[in-house]
Amino acid sequence: MSSSFRIAVLAGDGIGPEVMAEALKALHRIEAAFGHRFDFIEADVGGIAIDRHGAALPQATLDTCHGCASILFGSVGGPKWEKLPPNQQPERAALLPIRKHFGLYANLRPAICYPSLAHASPLRSDLVKDGFDILVVRELTGGIYFGQPKKTDSLSEGEAGFDALSRLSQKRSVDTMIYTTAEIERITRLAFMAARKRQSRVTLVDKANVLETSVHWRTTVREIATDYADVSLEYIYVDNAAMQVIRNPRHFDVMLCENMFGDIISDEVAAATGSLGMLPSASLGASAASGATTFGLFEPAGGTAPDIAGKGIANPVAQILSAALLLRHSLKLEAEAASIERAVRETVDDGFRTADIWSPNMHKVGTVSMGDEIAKRVRK
Ligand code: NAD
Numbered sequence: 001m002s003s004s005f006r007i008a009v010l011a012g013d014g015i016g017p018e019v020m021a022e023a024l025k026a027l028h029r030i031e032a033a034f035g036h037r038f039d040f041i042e043a044d045v046g047g048i049a050i051d052r053h054g055a056a057l058p059q060a061t062l063d064t065c066h067g068c069a070s071i072l073f074g075s076v077g078g079p080k081w082e083k084l085p086p087n088q089q090p091e092r093a094a095l096l097p098i099r100k101h102f103g104l105y106a107n108l109r110p111a112i113c114y115p116s117l118a119h120a121s122p123l124r125s126d127l128v129k130d131g132f133d134i135l136v137v138r139e140l141t142g143g144i145y146f147g148q149p150k151k152t153d154s155l156s157e158g159e160a161g162f163d164a165l166s167r168l169s170q171k172r173s174v175d176t177m178i179y180t181t182a183e184i185e186r187i188t189r190l191a192f193m194a195a196r197k198r199q200s201r202v203t204l205v206d207k208a209n210v211l212e213t214s215v216h217w218r219t220t221v222r223e224i225a226t227d228y229a230d231v232s233l234e235y236i237y238v239d240n241a242a243m244q245v246i247r248n249p250r251h252f253d254v255m256l257c258e259n260m261f262g263d264i265i266s267d268e269v270a271a272a273t274g275s276l277g278m279l280p281s282a283s284l285g286a287s288a289a290s291g292a293t294t295f296g297l298f299e300p301a302g303g304t305a306p307d308i309a310g311k312g313i314a315n316p317v318a319q320i321l322s323a324a325l326l327l328r329h330s331l332k333l334e335a336e337a338a339s340i341e342r343a344v345r346e347t348v349d350d351g352f353r354t355a356d357i358w359s360p361n362m363h364k365v366g367t368v369s370m371g372d373e374i375a376k377r378v379r380k
Pocket of ligand 1: 079304
């Protein structure tokens with residue numbers, strides 16, 4: 001069944017517009033092959049929005065996003081805006097507020113190491129020669145990054161305790177890790193549903209030997225797992241997970257993490273693939289009342305790459321795969337998402353490489369040619 005969707009396109013800064021053009025190329029191929037219609041509504045975000053409108057996330061951009069089913073995001077920031085006060089800098093003033101504004105509570109970070117690109121991985125070749133495919137599902141709006149109280153108090157001499165010889169002013173800092181059952185439940189269900197479309201295995205990453213919140217996660221996830229009897233569930237302490245990811249990455253399918261553990265583990269898994277320019281991400285909010293779409297923001301894992309911006313050599317794959325995630329998780333177009341992912345895999349298998357993933361005897365291509373090769377392979 002063909003459908004029509006409005007998609008907000010926020011390309012941002014640096015390589016953002018270059019790689020975004022290639023993602024739109026792939027989506028146009030999807031329109032032609034599957035008979036859908038996408039209306040792309042472009043809006044400024046990040047440094048370019050500061051230059052043009054005086055704010056990294058102008059109200060007009062938010063209004064555009066509200067009128068759309070989802071957001072395809074590039075990346076924001078760069079040297080030009082680094083001297084601004086921290087809370088006015090593009091990442092802090094655009095990305096964090098937009099996630100908060102739309103209540104994007106789930107971060108999905110797929111990390112695929114393609115066997116043909118295994119040489120780029122920093123892991124030993126015998127561990128990655130067959131590749132790996134891990135999806136980190138990270139809770140994004142709760143936990144220790146947001147819990148209250150969060151503060152630093154000065155201590156009086158009597159309270160300071162032991163080291164009377166210290167020349168430092170004595171303080172006490174508190175961060176608070178809080179999770180409610182509802183917060184755990186919504187992301188757990190999302191992880192199990194994602195696992196069903198993969199290898200049907202979920203690993204809960206926690207620290208249940210020490211943290212009360214982790215015990216809460218375990219009991220809640222165990223209870224919810226009974227609704228997904230076809231998906232296997234295992235538990236792993238976060239310190240062990242950090243080791244196993246680099247010792248045996250193929251062990252994992254979906255790794256379900258609270259906010260801070262997911263922050264760390266998702267970067268570790270990404271680094272293990274060795275190809276930052278290949279990695280997409282999705283941040284999801286609530287489903288529309290009809291259940292037909294889920295609002296989300298889809299963006300590359302990497303940043304604006306100022307060192308290569310404007311040279312036509314950026315790898316567009318992360319942005320193109322972000323578009324595939326948008327089709328799958330937001331618009332519920334699974335076959336269309338799979339078509340883009342297959343096209344990327346075939347392009348890489350056929351030997352096309354941007355500079356960041358190039359190896360001898362492969363065809364070195366620029367951003368536009370890589371995008372062309374991928375778009376050519378998108379089919380029903
Ligand atoms: P970066 O991810 O932009 O770059 C790190 C390295 O990876 C660079 O060598 C870059 O050339 C390379 N790289 C990244 N994406 C690539 C691609 N698609 N193809 C080829 N190579 C690629 O990180 P950084 O240098 O730390 O940050 C640069 C700017 O991006 C900063 O202003 C930072 O604030 C911003 N940033 C934005 C986001 C975001 O918008 N989500 C995320 C991270 C960094």
